[in-house]
Amino acid sequence: MEKRETKARREGLPELQNAEKGKVVLRFAPNPNGPLSFGHARGLVINSTYREMYDGEFILRFDDTDTKVKPPMLEAYQTIQEETEWLTGRKPDRVVIASDRIDEYHRHAEMMLDQGFGYVCRCSAEEFKEYRVAKTACPCRTQTPQDNLVFWKRMLNGKFKPGQAVVRVKTDMTLKNPALRDWPALRLQDTAAHPHPRPEIGSAHVVWPLLDFQSAVEDHLQGVTHIIRGKDLMDSTRKQTLLYEHFGWTYPETMYWGRVKVHEWGGFSTSQMRADIETGTYSGWDDPRLPTLAGLRQRGTQSEALRNFWLELGITQKDISVPLATLYAHNTKVIDDDAPRLTFVRHPASFTLVGDHPDSLSIPVHPNHENMGQRTWNLSSGTIWLESEDLEKMDLRLKEFADVGLHDRSAHIESMERSDKRPIVHWLPDRNATEAVLTGTKDNAVFHIEGQLEAHKHPAGTIVQLERVGYAKIVDKTTLMLCHEDLGES
């Protein structure tokens, strides 16, 4: 009987190992070389949800220690904080910027050299690779701490060019895993040619930590207790654990998730998107075709839907491929109850109403929620719009109104009550219609559909349901953005 409890389907995320309520510290550390993407959302959602579960702390950390290969984008520091707040529903408890902490990393590098578990290596990358493969020590490995500190000062003073010297962590050249053998901790960057975009940093430093060192030291300094990240960083954990042993620290608990691919999106990289935006392939970071948070928001994806999506996937180490339909299903659940109904007649054709009918019509804003009020349509002109795709059938039921028969350009009212099984179509009196364009995406292309939109007072940003068409976001008076891909139109 008690055992049924344990067998019941687990709800939400699994428990954290070694976690004490109120004492859990988590972090998410993106590179600010662009705004956040769909994949980043996983790190944000999982880590911030654990913060919630354990009443702990959540740190947003900018790992901006490369000025050349992945140069940070200045605006991203702000954007990412806003996006984090949007997605997680609150500000991070702490924000740490790695480039503000260079002195701290230098201090630890010096400790490492002084205590003899690190050394300044002057081999080239190619040379060292041979030593790594051969499992033999490079000549620099046996230098005394005194010598290492001298070389260190020379690194700091710009006496070496990038590539001429690097600080390595002494591990063991015979370790089974080649990735762990005397891994590099800090290197030189030509910050004169490639200054850091933050004006307060600029060209102030030439010795910069690599991710494994920076992240390891910072996690310790911030008291991080649990690290949950992609399994591509598993070797990172092993490297960092070796460093922690040297320093006499204890490594946080770790969990990993696998790769996620979205069927409809190929492999997008931040740098590739950046290039495509610059060449005009995409309109901006918020282009609805892009797998960025900005792009998803642009098309009306709710943060709650994104959270539910990632929580449902959980943190398995399996590499998976999911269709966008899964995300859309979550989004539909979130938005439907609040989405006012609106009529949008695509490719409209004008008809004249023939027959007796009232001058006005009242239709609920939402069929399931009377308290959302009524929309009132004005029929006095006797002219209506019908969707041209609906005209194949000559007998139609105008939704909420009347059965009509179509002859030429007129719609003859045959009955106000529903009298048979004729198809129900959406329609619009011209007095309540304005021209509008519905924008959507399909197969990485943008399409526009012209039509007549029902007059409304919803502010920009409102998610509405266009009856028989789909959910859409109101962009401005005459523009709508389709929330979910695939309309069968192009």
Added chain:
RNA sequence: GCUCGUAUAGUGUAGUGGCCCAUCAUGAAGGACUCUCAUUCCUUCGACCCGGGUUCAAAUCCCGGUACGAGCACCA
């Protein structure tokens, strides 16, 4: 090549030796409700990678194979 990791329905996911002829969601098909091709509700379909072993008992433990992914960057 070396190292590490993962393998449950179409797609995701629960399950850590007996409650499992396997959970939940999504998807597909059918139906109910509805004056939307929406929402809601109901029904049906459909899976433990392969081969050995341990055990009274294995999706669950062990070994081997296969497949897929990641790391071996002076990127993150």
